[in-house]
Amino acid sequence: xxxxxxxxxxxxxxxxxxxxxxxxxxxxxxxxxxxxxxxxxxxxxxxxxxxxxxxxxxxxxxxxxxxxxxxxxxxxxxxxxxxxxxxxxxxxxxxxxxxxxxxxxxxxxx
Amino acid sequence: xxxxxxxxxxxxxxxxxxxxxxxxxxxxxxxxxxxxxxxxxxxxxxxxxxxxxxxxxxxxxxxxxxxxxxxxxxxxxxxxxxxxxxxxxxxxxxxxxxxxxxxxxxxxxxxxxx
Numbered sequence: 668x669x670x671x672x673x674x675x676x677x678x679x680x681x682x683x684x685x686x687x688x689x690x691x692x693x694x695x696x697x698x699x700x701x702x703x704x705x706x707x708x709x710x711x712x713x714x715x716x717x718x719x720x721x722x723x724x725x726x727x728x729x730x731x732x733x734x735x736x737x738x739x740x741x742x743x744x745x746x747x748x749x750x751x752x753x754x755x756x757x758x759x760x761x762x763x764x765x766x767x768x769x770x771x772x773x774x775x776x777x
Numbered sequence: 778x779x780x781x782x783x784x785x786x787x788x789x790x791x792x793x794x795x796x797x798x799x800x801x802x803x804x805x806x807x808x809x810x811x812x813x814x815x816x817x818x819x820x821x822x823x824x825x826x827x828x829x830x831x832x833x834x835x836x837x838x839x840x841x842x843x844x845x846x847x848x849x850x851x852x853x854x855x856x857x858x859x860x861x862x863x864x865x866x867x868x869x870x871x872x873x874x875x876x877x878x879x880x881x882x883x884x885x886x887x888x889x890x891x
Contacts, residue, residue, distance in 0.1 A: 699878050710781075710867055710882035711820075756819065760878045763808060763827060763871075764835075769819035 669694040673757045673768035680747055681776050688742040688771050690731075690757035698759040700724075700733055700740040705754045705770070714742075714755070749775045780804065781883035783868050788888045790862075798853045798886045800868035809851035810869040810880060813837060820867065826851055827873070855888065862890045 674689040692700065699718045703711040715724030720735035729744045740757060752775045757768040781802045790796045802809065808827050812820040822835030826845040840859025845851055851870075855862045865887050869880040 701879060703882075708885075710783075710884045711869075712882070713879050716879055764810075764822060764825065765878075765880055767820045769817065 669698070669759060669761045669766050671757050671759055671766055671768035673755075673771050676754075676770075676772040677774055678771060679774045679776065682749055683746045684775075686742070686744040686747045686751075686773070688755055688757075688773070690740045690742065690768060692738050692740065692757075692759050694738075694759055694761065697735075698761060700731070701758040701760070701765070702729070702731055702740070702742050703756040703758060703767075705756065707753070711756060747773075747775050749777050751775050781868060781870055781881060783866075783883040783886050786884065786886060788886055790888070790890050792890055793857045795857055796855050796862075796888065798855065798866055798868075798888070800851045800853065800883060801849055802851075802868075802870045802881075802883075803849060804870055804872065804881065805848070806870035806881070807848070807873045808871040809845070810871070811835075811841070811843065811851070811853045812867045812869065814865040814867060814885075823853065823866075862888060864888060 670693045701716045702714040704714045705711045715726045717724040717733035723732045731742045754770045754772045756770045758765050784799045810825040811823040821837050824843040826832035842854045867885045868883040871880045
């Protein structure tokens with residue numbers, strides 16, 4: 668069945684460092700791909716999405732490109748801030764449901 | 778402002794008691810979902826509903842029940858049959874019109890069974 672695999676955390680970086688969180692997927696067809704972010708004690712917020720191959724989603728300085736050839740959707744940010752500390756979920760849609768990865772916890776040190 | 782509300786934020790119950798978690802949305806979304814989140818396990822789908830008076834089991838429906846009597850509301854009952862109910866519960870909704878397929882989440886309810 669369809670699945671999403673993302674790098675295990677926690678990931679700890681210093682402020683202003685470059686961020687990459689890897690995400691790969693297994694799916695038939697061409698699902699939409701998402702990154703969600705969850706701040707402590709809160710629900711998930713949609714961070715960005717891409718709906719077809721080679722699309723780049725971007726928001727708040729974060730970017731991810733839908734790579735069909737490598738079945739990947741890696742999340743990147745050029746300069747992280749302490750406020751980016753959260754759990755990040757990669758996900759794909761399948762029919763009327765969304766399949767989530769297990770999440771990657773990110774800690775940013777001042 | 779449109780959004781999804783879940784109440785209460787924290788809920789404590791004694792073992793063996795049923796408890797109902799509220800989820801309301803004013804986004805005019807057709808589909809609604811319930812997830813359970815445990816540490817290190819991501820989100821697992823409990824139940825979902827595409828339309829009023831209809832719902833489907835997700836991956837971990839045992840010990841839970843739902844109803845969808847109104848488009849805006851999708852309450853979840855955690856029954857005494859659920860063996861390990863302590864968790865963070867998230868409700869989500871999705872609009873089916875316009876080809877949009879992302880889900881919008883509420884703030885969650887943390888249930889602790891004592």
